[in-house]
Amino acid sequence: MEMSPMIESFVFHFGEMGSRWGFNRTVGQMYALMVVSDKPLNANQMAQALNISRGNVSMGIKELHSWQLIQQHHIPGDRKDYFSPKGDIWDMANTVFEERRKREVDPTLSLLRDILLDAPADDSEAYAQDKMREIHDLLETGTQWVGELQRMNPDNLSTLMKLGAGVAKVMDFKEQLLSSTEGKSDKRDR
Amino acid sequence: MEMSPMIESFVFHFGEMGSRWGFNRTVGQMYALMVVSDKPLNANQMAQALNISRGNVSMGIKELHSWQLIQQHHIPGDRKDYFSPKGDIWDMANTVFEERRKREVDPTLSLLRDILLDAPADDSEAYAQDKMREIHDLLETGTQWVGELQRMNPDNLSTLMKLGAGVAKVMDFKEQLLSSTEGKSDKRDR
DNA sequence: TTTAACTTTCAGAAAATTCTGAAACTTCAA
DNA sequence: TTGAAGTTTCAGAATTTTCTGAAAGTTAAA
The missing domain is CATH 1.10.287 (Helix Hairpins)
Incomplete structure (x- = not known):
């Protein structure tokens, strides 16, 4: 399983950014890869696509599980575990x-x-x-x-x-209708 | 200049957390220290309080400047630069x-x-x-x-x-009054 | 049970990041 | 100018994080 250049650029970028979001590069890549895959992936496929060790993938799956970001699938007749992102x-x-x-x-x-x-x-x-x-x-x-x-x-x-920002208008609107039922506005002190 | 235990625990914690917010531990500590100091600090004071090298402080100041988070003061008759957080x-x-x-x-x-x-x-x-x-x-x-x-x-x-969440009520309220001037609500597709 | 297919763990290697401190640089008063 | 007081830079050391791969563990079909 190899990534098309388009998918690759997304996955790599997400890896870099992911590290800012609390998980490391490979975990970010793994998640990105699952997001853009139309079917669930097994650990070997991920290791191969991302060119990382099998052990690393296992750690990554554990991490993504702890973040509740992925979902596990069992495909009948196949002993491998398959993974996909949970929810939209x-x-x-x-x-x-x-x-x-x-x-x-x-x-x-x-x-x-x-x-x-x-x-x-x-x-x-x-x-x-x-x-x-x-x-x-x-x-x-x-x-x-x-x-x-x-x-x-x-x-x-x-x-x-x-x-x-239109929300401000709605609030003004409400205030006009309901005005003077409450005390004067409390400003943020600065 | 040494930190009281209270300030120390805040500064150290902020250092750990700060690293999640895009800057490293010492930069986080430096910023935290400035936030809780009632007067601007110079680089030596920070190096001493945090027990880090003078060079490291210099890097940290540069970084905080690039984040636009600090402000430089010149105290007349003192050649050192003093720093404090910018804004509230x-x-x-x-x-x-x-x-x-x-x-x-x-x-x-x-x-x-x-x-x-x-x-x-x-x-x-x-x-x-x-x-x-x-x-x-x-x-x-x-x-x-x-x-x-x-x-x-x-x-x-x-x-x-x-x-x-009360905002929802205000919106409902507005909708009741202004209803049927716009098309039907557009749901998020999931 | 056995065993083959698969997964997890973890010690140590590799890589990345952070930190130090000495040297270079800047600035200003005399 | 000089030099004292200050700041910045950056090569390499120290530390932290991540990654590998071999070994141990698990599971289920036969």
């Missing part, structure tokens, strides 16, 4: 965000929360805590928001995306 | 997103666009192109949207965030 591209994006949040943001939030429980020993610690609180609040608001977007049904999300 | 935490988040987009998403979009110009040679290339088109469209919509959010004024953005 949208699901992939969701999964990657989700996993990254678990690995990167959650531990940071937890550390910040712990630190913020301690009373500051002096002015410089008080200053530091203020900054940490800002970061904490930003991360918390951000993750909550992303979580809500992810839980939103795809239709509404799509509308929202297409709406883009 | 919110600006930092914006800058990091922006820079990452430039470095990661833009090149991918450009590659995908190029590939999609070529006619597929066979069925399997046609399948691959379909998938690439999906990825292309997702990235494009996503970046456009993020761009618009970034261009939105902070007040509205804050309202939008606080609104969270």
Whole structure:
């Protein structure tokens, strides 16, 4: 099994980029290859196409499994395991965000929360805590928001995306109708 | 200049996480240190606090400059350069997103666009192109949207965030009032 | 059971990244 | 100009990450 130049350029590029997204080059290549393959692939095919060792492929599969990005198939009469991406591209994006949040943001939030429980020993610690609180609040608001977007049904999300900055207009609109039921707008302090 | 345990744990953690955000451990530590310092720091102070070489600090400063994350100060009567984070935490988040987009998403979009110009040679290339088109469209919509959010004024953005999933309700609300002026909703195909 | 087909593991090799520190460079006050 | 105070550069050392391939492990048909 060998890749056409078109597929090759995609796979290699994805390998480089993939490393930025939390997995290494070969794992990125493996995933890219599965995405553009119209049928599930077995480990040997991947090793051959990407010119990497069989052992490396095995590690990569394990990693992609832990990211919940792939799916295993059993083809009757064939003892090899076949793999394909799980879900569609949208699901992939969701999964990657989700996993990254678990690995990167959650531990940071937890550390910040712990630190913020301690009373500051002096002015410089008080200053530091203020900054940490800002970061904490930003991360918390951000993750909550992303979580809500992810839980939103795809239709509404799509509308929202297409709406883009127009969302501001809708909100103004709402505010006009419902104005003066709430306190004055709370500005972000800068 | 030495760090209190509180600041140290923040700085070290940020160093580990920072490496996920596109810069290496020491660069992350340097930035974290500047964020929690109530006054600008010079290169020697950073080298001492973080216990790294002076040369390494110089590289780090260069890197943070290229990310537009820091600001240089000249203190009269002192020939050293002093550094502090540029803007507030919110600006930092914006800058990091922006820079990452430039470095990661833009090149991918450009590659995908190029590939999609070529006619597929066979069925399997046609399948691959379909998938690439999906990825292309997702990235494009996503970046456009993020761009618009970034261009939105902070007040509205804050309202939008606080609104969270409630945004769906506002949209429904709008739709009820303005319904039947546009075509039927376009679902995401899955 | 046996055994052939296949998968996983992991120690060490290879590669990539990061870091150090000495030397080169820059700047400015005297 | 000179030289002291500072900064940057970069070759090679140190460290970290990734990859290989042989050996151990698993599975299922016969």
